[in-house]
Amino acid sequence: MNVISTPVGQSVSRIDGIAKVTGQAKYAAEPHPPGMLYGVVVNSPIARGRIDTVHDAAARQVPGVVEIMTHLNRPHTALFEKAYMDGLGVPGAPYRPLHDGEIHFNGQPVAVVLAETFEAAREAAMLVRVDYERWPHNADFKVSLHQKYMPSKTRSNYVPPRPRGDAARAYALSTVQVEGRYHLAPEHHNPMEMHATTVIIEDDGAFTVWDKTQGPQAVQAYLAGALALSKARLRVRNPYVGGAFGSGLRAVYNVFLATLAAKMLKRPVRVTLTRPQMFTHVFRPEAIMDIALGASRDGTLQSMIVEGVTDTSRFEHNMENIVIWGLINYRCPNATADYKVAPRDTYTSSDMRAPGAATGVNLLEMAIDEMAYACTMDPLAFRLHNYSDTDAMHDMPLTSKALREAMAQGARHFGWQRRSMPPGSMRDGRELIGWGMATGIWDAMFSPTSARARLGQDGRLHIATAASDIGTGTYTILAQTAAEAFGMPLDRIDVELGDSTLPQCPTEGGSWTAASAGAAVWLACLSLRRKLIDMLARSKNAPPWVKQDTVTLEGGILHDVTENGPVSLSLPDALSLAGYDALEAEETAKPGLRGKISQMRKARFTHSAVFCEVRVDAELGTVRVTRLVNAVAAGRILNPKTAASQIRGAMVMATGMALHEESLMDERVGRFMNHNFAEYHIPTHADIPDMDVLFVNEHDDEVSPLGVKGVGEIGMCGTAAAIANAIFHATGRRHRNLPITPGA
Amino acid sequence: MRHFAYSRPATFDEACHNAGHTRFLAGGTNLIDLMKSDVERPAHVIDIGSLPMHHIEDQPDGGLRLGALVTNADTAAHPLVVERYPLLASAILAGASPQIRNMATNGGNLNQRTRCHYFYDPAMACNKRSPGTGCAARGGRNRIMAVLGTSDACIATFPSDMCIALAALNATVNLHGPDGERTVGVRDYHCLPGETPWRDNILQPGEIVTAIDLPPAPFGPHHTYLKVRDRLSFAFAIVSVAVGLCMKDGRIGRGSIALGGMGTKPWCVPEAEALLDDRPPSHSLFRDVAGRLLHGATADRDNAAKIRLAPRVIERALWQAVSGTPQSQTDKTIR
Known part of the structure; x- marks a missing residue:
């Protein structure tokens, strides 16, 4: 038979590719219900104060304007702040759009103009004038550092650092010391697709909300709470998402405002944000890390002291795991870390691709490189010398850690052994060549998830779960998983995602979707297959050879596997004979008893080793990244093609982190000023070399049911540091601030 | 959107004689963006796309005349430009993206406005956009701002690449206005901000850039x-x-x-x-x-x-x- 019997692990092109490139894939701003109103948001130009007067008379004169919604005329919303809490678990008092006249951050929505056309709404929005009473604010991170604190209630996923030994004493006694303050500029997620919501009112009055989000069920729960709506009459859909990188983890104000307006006006509403408005909500926090490393002359780490601060808003305590990674990943007898947040009058910072680790791993790996040089050791040899086979912070074994293999394979592929150690020692004409490396680490997470598998009379297998494919390839890997579990050709599988009415799935993020939704689909398909054969075997019409242990399902056909074969039966025939039009099964993947014990006793991480070549003009200091190699140990790779694309995408983003991306805060007004793609620089093609991604063989049955670890974030971790370290190797100059820009 | 009058005149006379708050539209790569951002609010947009300024012509002295409506992309690829003014072709190709160069015109390039963050954001003070409001770029996030020719009123950088090459080539700008035609050296075309930063250049109301004249360039490969x-x-x-x-x-x-x-x-x-x-x-x-x-x-x-x-x-x-x-x-x- 000419069928791939093991679709999992094949480089399958994305099954939603045709729909995307032909415009059939529908995004949040694309449904167009009859009678739809266009909403345009008016934002505050001040950081803190109170709305005095809203002058909307001129705006209301614009033909086509239906309503201008402000805190003064909005309909009833939930009374208590608690009702606005979302699934991300950030402690504090969530921002409530249009709740009252108080301004908490620059860019805060103060009005929504609703009109029959987008053009009318936009014109009127430009005519809305608001008088403010201005209050003093602070948007300067350097100033907020003086007010840093540890929230009394920590964020649910926060991992407190666990000290070991006596780090201060060991540092003082270390013969080699490296100490410095490292800094990361704030960044905005900037997915291609701007945040948008279209609210459709169904015939029975129920709302269908198309939203750009990473979690349709989380948005459904948020809207139900915040707007006091019945969950049963609220469906949230996001079948396609044009990138998100974390900006869609929390409900963005457009979904609240669009739904509130639809409730107020009883008409369908669409609200889309502009690119400048994409700089008025979540961003990766600005961060500093004070790092002190002590080592003995032979390059053995003796002490690690990491103190980190990230910014948060004045009303919520966003926290990230930035200080723990070195404590986990390096064998170092004395280590301590401290973490605090610094409040400023902005919107709350939030998770952006590899939250915490993108900041903490990259900054630490820059310090590790400094230490390797202080010990006159090759940076790769230094890391191998201080390699930990366990989670050194929790003193726990790991389900797997093929980082050593990743280092070896990456180094071999890159040609690391040909590197000359002294900075500035490799040159080609006017260009200094630098080779740098770093390692990456990220959590391998698994969350309980449900999925449904349904076999129809048309002989197609339909898979459904409320997961979101934010452009990563989730549709494709779930189809591959179903194909293998059920025994079905890929082209006879349909995958339905992005709908709050589908079986429960956590918000997409943290690289857990492949492991979690994949396991749920696997179980649902096995269950359906068992059910089909059972039903068939019980039916008096079935051929006598159909019994649970004598039948296989391969290529979408039932076969007799006994010596009496070959006999086979098509799936539609099997359904008819069993007396069904369709059969379905729903299963939930969650850690069983063994899984729970494993989660308590073993830590689980993805690892990587990144190698980079830069060329730096010796006189001008301009940097070109000319080679990037990333060797990734991420357990089982479901689809090498989409997985490598994920890693490459993250490496591009990390190149931006190293060299380009910075949201420029004007502290005087609390506003990010470079709020467009002309001035917020993400890498262009010219900035990105060929990137080689290697997947290291890592068999890990324990990390998750399918042995999958996930690959969404790991490409961020280490890549920016590898670039910074390569710049040092080229020039002999250390840069401790990212991004490293011309003239820095 | 704000309503504005739109016309597409066929002659210079028609184009130049318009009272009130007018803006000339050529490639639109800058003006349309600025209108969407609420920075430009013209009452009348005059599309000059039909005026005869679409050619690059050889000049008797060995120079070239670049029509104001020739696109940046076509200019950079023109055989005579490539042969005689590789410096100009290079500067054009250093700017923007292929998509923008395909739309943007030579006249428009001379008249493009600054990329100052504060100019582009109507919530912020800007003397160039709203005379008399002040300059928020001073003391603000001004990494990209100018360090030469600035004034208390304005530190906005002139953004063009093409015009830098035109200045090195000592090009001449040809203008057609209500009072007829005149020429001005490209080095004298743009204004220092001084106390009047809203004036980017010496264009008078109703005046149109018709062409850029390049004198013979004696640089060879240098x-x-x-x-x-x-x-x-x-x-x-x-x-x-x-x-x-x-x-x-x-x-x-x-x-x-x-x-x-x-x-x-x-x-x-x-x-x-x-x-x-x-x-x-x-x-x-x-x-x-x-x-x-x-x-x-x-x-x-x-x-x-x-x-x-x-x-x-x-x-x-x-x-x-x-x-x-x-x-x-x-x-x-x-x-």
């Missing part, structure tokens, strides 16, 4: 356009330098040099150029030229790096021109 920016493509200059040198027997006869990304207009200093007259190339000479070009440069909060970086870029560009190895705009290695 030219370059060297641009340093925040990423390797599709970014405005932090520092850029256009240079043309007349070389004879290893000596510089005379030189022409203009800076981009540094000034409130294309930055030329005749005294700096005069230093090159009849001199052999040397590091000390080029350092002096750079020093003279940058004389009076003043940093604000974030842009001191430009002043540190510029001398090195100027010197490098001069060496590229001397050695006849102009900077490639596709291979990003700096020569």
Whole structure:
């Protein structure tokens, strides 16, 4: 038979590719219900104060304007702040759009103009004038550092650092010391697709909300709470998402405002944000890390002291795991870390691709490189010398850690052994060549998830779960998983995602979707297959050879596997004979008893080793990244093609982190000023070399049911540091601030 | 959207005689963006696309006339431009993206407005956008702002790449206005902000750029356009330098040099150029030229790096021109 019997692990092109490139894939701003109103948001130009007067008379004169919604005329919303809490678990008092006249951050929505056309709404929005009473604010991170604190209630996923030994004493006694303050500029997620919501009112009055989000069920729960709506009459859909990188983890104000307006006006509403408005909500926090490393002359780490601060808003305590990674990943007898947040009058910072680790791993790996040089050791040899086979912070074994293999394979592929150690020692004409490396680490997470598998009379297998494919390839890997579990050709599988009415799935993020939704689909398909054969075997019409242990399902056909074969039966025939039009099964993947014990006793991480070549003009200091190699140990790779694309995408983003991306805060007004793609620089093609991604063989049955670890974030971790370290190797100059820009 | 009148006149007379708040529309790559951002609010948009300015013509003196409506892309690819003015072609290709160059016109390039963050954001004070409101760029996030030719009222950088090459080439701008035609040297076309930063250039109401005249360029291979920016493509200059040198027997006869990304207009200093007259190339000479070009440069909060970086870029560009190895705009290695 000419069928791939093991679709999992094949480089399958994305099954939603045709729909995307032909415009059939529908995004949040694309449904167009009859009678739809266009909403345009008016934002505050001040950081803190109170709305005095809203002058909307001129705006209301614009033909086509239906309503201008402000805190003064909005309909009833939930009374208590608690009702606005979302699934991300950030402690504090969530921002409530249009709740009252108080301004908490620059860019805060103060009005929504609703009109029959987008053009009318936009014109009127430009005519809305608001008088403010201005209050003093602070948007300067350097100033907020003086007010840093540890929230009394920590964020649910926060991992407190666990000290070991006596780090201060060991540092003082270390013969080699490296100490410095490292800094990361704030960044905005900037997915291609701007945040948008279209609210459709169904015939029975129920709302269908198309939203750009990473979690349709989380948005459904948020809207139900915040707007006091019945969950049963609220469906949230996001079948396609044009990138998100974390900006869609929390409900963005457009979904609240669009739904509130639809409730107020009883008409369908669409609200889309502009690119400048994409700089008025979540961003990766600005961060500093004070790092002190002590080592003995032979390059053995003796002490690690990491103190980190990230910014948060004045009303919520966003926290990230930035200080723990070195404590986990390096064998170092004395280590301590401290973490605090610094409040400023902005919107709350939030998770952006590899939250915490993108900041903490990259900054630490820059310090590790400094230490390797202080010990006159090759940076790769230094890391191998201080390699930990366990989670050194929790003193726990790991389900797997093929980082050593990743280092070896990456180094071999890159040609690391040909590197000359002294900075500035490799040159080609006017260009200094630098080779740098770093390692990456990220959590391998698994969350309980449900999925449904349904076999129809048309002989197609339909898979459904409320997961979101934010452009990563989730549709494709779930189809591959179903194909293998059920025994079905890929082209006879349909995958339905992005709908709050589908079986429960956590918000997409943290690289857990492949492991979690994949396991749920696997179980649902096995269950359906068992059910089909059972039903068939019980039916008096079935051929006598159909019994649970004598039948296989391969290529979408039932076969007799006994010596009496070959006999086979098509799936539609099997359904008819069993007396069904369709059969379905729903299963939930969650850690069983063994899984729970494993989660308590073993830590689980993805690892990587990144190698980079830069060329730096010796006189001008301009940097070109000319080679990037990333060797990734991420357990089982479901689809090498989409997985490598994920890693490459993250490496591009990390190149931006190293060299380009910075949201420029004007502290005087609390506003990010470079709020467009002309001035917020993400890498262009010219900035990105060929990137080689290697997947290291890592068999890990324990990390998750399918042995999958996930690959969404790991490409961020280490890549920016590898670039910074390569710049040092080229020039002999250390840069401790990212991004490293011309003239820095 | 704000309502505005739109017309597409067929003659210069029709186009030039319009009262009130008018804006001429050519490629639209700047004006339309500014209208969407609520920075430009014209009452009347006059589409000049039908006016006869679509050609590049050979001139009797060996120069070229570039029609104002020829696109940047077509100009950079024109065989006579490539043959006689590779410096201009190079500068054009250093700017924007292929998509923008396909739409943007030569006249429009002269008239493009600054990329100052504060100019683009109507929530912020800007004397160039809203006279008398102040300059929020001063003391603000001004890494990209000008260090030369600034005033208390404005530190906005002039953004073009093409115009820097035009300044080095000593081009002439042809204008057609209500009172007839006139010409002005490109170096005198743009205005310093002074107390009137809302005036980008010397255009009078109703005046249209019809063509750019290029005098014969005697530089041979001794030219370059060297641009340093925040990423390797599709970014405005932090520092850029256009240079043309007349070389004879290893000596510089005379030189022409203009800076981009540094000034409130294309930055030329005749005294700096005069230093090159009849001199052999040397590091000390080029350092002096750079020093003279940058004389009076003043940093604000974030842009001191430009002043540190510029001398090195100027010197490098001069060496590229001397050695006849102009900077490639596709291979990003700096020569």
